[in-house]
Amino acid sequence: EVIPAARHDELKLSGDQKERLAALQKGVDAKLAELLNDEQNKQISDMRSGRGRGGPGGPGGFGNRRPPDDIYRWELHCLDRATGKTLWSQTALESKPRIPIERSNTYATETPVTDGERVYAYFGMHGVYCYDFAGNLIWKKDLGAFPMSGGWGTASSPVLDGKRLFVLCDNEQESFLVALDALTGDELWRVARSESTSYASPFVWRNKLRTEIIALGSPKVRSYDPATGKQLWELTIGNGRCTASPVGNAEMLFVGLDAGGGGPMGRGQRGEDAGGEDSASGMFAVSAGATGDLDSRDGDAATGGVVWNSRQNGPTTASPLLYDGYIYIVKRDGGILTCLDAETGEQVYRKRIPGAKAFWSSPWAAEGKVYFADDAGTTFVIKSGPEFEVLGQNEIDEMVWASPAAADGAIFLRGVDHLYCIGE
Structure with missing residues (x-):
């Protein structure tokens, strides 16, 4: 069944223990690849209640630096996973937008996150909202409104670690990482950051020694203690787009950015242009237990950690995928x-994937196969390994910007107009 979508945030499913949607655990239903190609296994629900990327030009961006005067609604929808039927819908906020956005973005790009009892929705500069699974509002929190580079809008999603909810708000005025009590919404700690606009979501890195909150910025990536907000380490990785989120395993964290100009995130620290000869575009691997300043701007692994x-292998928009000992990085264009x-x-x-368009959504993997969905709605299946x-490849007849989710032997793909459930 197909369910209306009209936005390009990722999906979050109750019961799915993954907090990031970059990869699936091995052992997920091996039939998923075959199901993708079978029209009889597709359920579709209409989600055209809001503006999608495929609609007319947006109100912000370089052509218009002011927020629109129209009244917008910020909504959260709960659907039955088996049938696509809407169980409840809640309007979190109805007002004029606080900031402009560019035409390739929306005001609902961030992905909700759940702890199995509550769901947390962050609408960028329009607040954080916590609901129970019956759709009752538990708490809400206004974190303020701040300008973003070029009027592009926001995209960084919240993450959970136990009873703490983390929100990264890097902007052009007052960047910060904040930890909220997931039960009450009370602020537990907040750390100021010198980095400016970033679209990457923070990453909860549970390595063999400790749990860390990783916040990617330009020019630095920083690690924080989730309990106190104390900085554990920092690493200069260069000026560039901060869109793709890090990935990691028990041994290492893998993080990078793209130093190309243009598109979301074309600036580094406030007032600095991205790109150029001094930009250290690429992927970095940091070992578990690193501390202090890991500065490696010369590109050599000469410092501890x-x-x-x-x-030159930094990700652009799609987050990298770590699967079976390999890291897969797909460029947005080409x-x-x-x-x-x-x-x-x-x-x-x-290699170039034949016939592929632009990639905005992050890849996923299962049973020795890696999947990449481009914005034309085509999913390419690549053999994992060297x-x-x-x-x-298989297709749906609309644009896809959101990263997919998988649960109970089904894949959920969100197009600009519909949500697709593909499974038996």
Whole structure:
């Protein structure tokens, strides 16, 4: 069944223990690849209640630096996972927008997150809202409104660690990372940040030694103690777009950015242009237990904590995928897919996916296959491992910007107008 979508945030499913949607655990239903190709297994629900990327030009961006005068509604919808039927809908806020957005963004780009009892929705500069599974508002929190670079709008999603909810709000005026009590919405701690506009979501890195909150910025990525907000380490990775979120395992964190200009996030620290010869675009690997200043701006793994740096292989919009010992990085434009060895950072291959358009959503993997959905609605199936091989492709008839979710043997794909459930 297809369910109306009209926005390009990621999906969050109750019962799915993954907080990031970059990868699926091994052992997920092996039939998912076959189900993607079978029209009889698709359920579709209409979600055209808001403006999607495929609609007319937006109110903000470089052509208009002021918020629109129209009244907008910020809504949260709960759907039955089996049927696509709407169980409840709540309007969190109805007002004029506080900031402008560019035409390729919306005011509902951030992904909700759930702890299995409550769901937390962050609408950028329009507040954080907590609901129970019956749709009752538990609490709400206004974190303020601040200008974003170029009027692009916001995109960073909240993350959970136990009873703490973390929100990263990097902007052009007063950047910060804040921890909220998930039960009450009370502020537990807040740390000021020198980085400016970022669209990357924070990452909860549960490594072999401790849990860390990773916040990607330009030019630095920083690690924080989730209990206190104390900074554990920092690493200069260069000026560029901060859109893709880090990934990690028990041993290492993998983080990077793209130093190209234009598009979301074209600036570094306030007043600095992205790109240029001094920009250290690429992927970095940081070992568990790192502390202090890990500055590696020369690109060498000469300081403690930095295991390797693969230059010129930084992600653009889609987050990198860590799967079976390899890191997959797909560029937003051109369909360029890079595969790195996670242990060494060595480039295994760099290939163009034939016929691919732009990639905004993050890839996912299952049963030895890696999936990439481009914005034209085509999902490409690539064989995992050191050899590049396109196993197949399938299509839906609309744009896809949101990263997919999977649960109970089904895949959920969100187009600009519909939500697709693909499964038996």
